[in-house]
Amino acid sequence: MIHWRAAQRKRSRAESGQTAGAREKCVLCGGETPYLRTVPIDRREGYLEGAGQLCAACCREIFESPQGGDLL
Numbered sequence: 001m002i003h004w005r006a007a008q009r010k011r012s013r014a015e016s017g018q019t020a021g022a023r024e025k026c027v028l029c030g031g032e033t034p035y036l037r038t039v040p041i042d043r044r045e046g047y048l049e050g051a052g053q054l055c056a057a058c059c060r061e062i063f064e065s066p067q068g069g070d071l072l
Contacts, residue, residue, distance in 0.1 A: 027052035 024035045024044075033046070033055050041047045046059035054062070 024053040026055035026058050028054060028058040031055045031057075 022037045024033045024037055024039075025031065026033055027048070033053050035044050035053060041049070044053065046054040046056065048054060
């Protein structure tokens with residue numbers, strides 16, 4: 001019985017993307033970022049508080065665009 005419950009918890013974490021090796025997804029393009037979900041947000045580049053994580057390409061597009069911060 002214990003093994004069944006452990007398998008259920010493991011499956012539940014995997015389905016919700018909370019596994020130890022799960023990577024954060026970009027909130028704009030949906031691409032995978034280099035950051036694991038377990039990395040604190042203050043140690044990441046491209047994290048927008050209130051929005052989420054950006055990949056490097058989307059971060060460059062937003063912050064290095066001619067409009068500057070107007071895209072946010």
